[in-house]
Amino acid sequence: MAQNDQILTVAQMRDAEERLIAAGSSVDALMQIAGRGAAEWIWRVAARHKVTVLCGPGNNGGDGYVIAEALRERGGNVVVVAASEPATKAAAAARARFGGEVLTGNDLEGTTQLHGEVFVDCLFGSGLTRPLTSQDAGLLASLAASHARRIAIDVPSGVQADSGMLLGEGLPLYDLTIALGAWKFAHFLMPATARMGALRLVSIGVEAVEGAARAIGRPRIEAPSADSHKYRRGLLAVVAGAMPGAAILASTAAQGAGAGYVKLFAESKRNAPADLVVDTGPLTDVLTDDRNTAVLTGMGLGRDATARERLGVALADPVPVVADADALVLLSPRHLAERTAPVIATPHDGELVALERAFDLDGTGSRPARALALARASGMVVVAKGPDTLVAAPDGRLACASRASSWLSTAGTGDVLAGIIASRVATGVDAFQAACEGVWLHGEAARLCPAAFTAAQLAEKVPEALAACL
Structure with missing residues (x-):
């Protein structure tokens, strides 16, 4: 895992910083690296336009003083508003080094609002666990409203870094959030991430943390070897059900995601594209073809006795299985009791709840904690899909996806995701890696689509x- 991909909890970040200090650095030195790195990004936005930096009492406020001084040294027009006096030695030292104007909240009372081009929020950082006071919240809201652009440092003030929850109402929307040292879960989880704008990371030299979650980045995928043929590239069997349209959509997406052969098992060839092989024979034929490298089922499967039978057949194949949609409602621990090959489940929020009930989980905790709990209890790789999609593995691996296009919130896009993931695992990729690759490809295909795209248009962009x- 690349160091700049890791996502750290507040406790992990604190431990990582302490290790850097024990190795010879200092809080002051780390603050200079973080603040000046953030200032580089802010300068690109603001240049010599007027910048207002709101500093709180802690080390996030200290970062703000470093940012302000770095901008001032470059000829920037910057003023600092101190919400309160520095409460740490490093923040006090950073303020002492700032050679520009420092105002207080009292200086702004009874006057017109302080206007500027760019507002930089350094009020509170990732360690915040309580709502803002009314005074701090009012100052934050006033300054954010009176500036054309808004930038948050590390995480926006009023956000809980580990869960992505908002610790109050009416928090500002930001155009840019600059993470310091490492990504935090709030950068990827709703509702916080929806308020952060673009995301950038400033490295301070944090080493890789064992067991840390990671951000899903662009995968490295190799083209087929020169001597490849369709079976060597992977045969994906797609088990359709009562409503085959969703399975056809998933199959179309799978064809563009790397597998060499996609075969749909359905009762009819109706509406299937000419280049998709459809087998209308007995479903047991799925089990007799030892060339299968993965099976996909659940889309339009139904929930009656026939659907249960088809799910059982799919799970009986000794290859990786991707279970989506109706399969997730029907799935129970007994279905997985005899399996040795991986199962990848792709639940949306409602299906996640159904699976938690099936595996006797209480469904409490943060979204990452819930996904990990389900993965461990079931033995499945869990792709908890939605506006803040994440992937959890039974061995504790966890990965979070960056925000994707909000136009993905349309019918059928989940079928496309299932098809992409199934295609990747059919090529022989590890189940967790295949899920992460599929999530990234899904988001990239959405980025390539026009606004208000359909699921079919999304599938067309997968190649x-x-x-x-x-």
């Missing part, structure tokens, strides 16, 4: 997304 990884 183009794949090409970006070669």
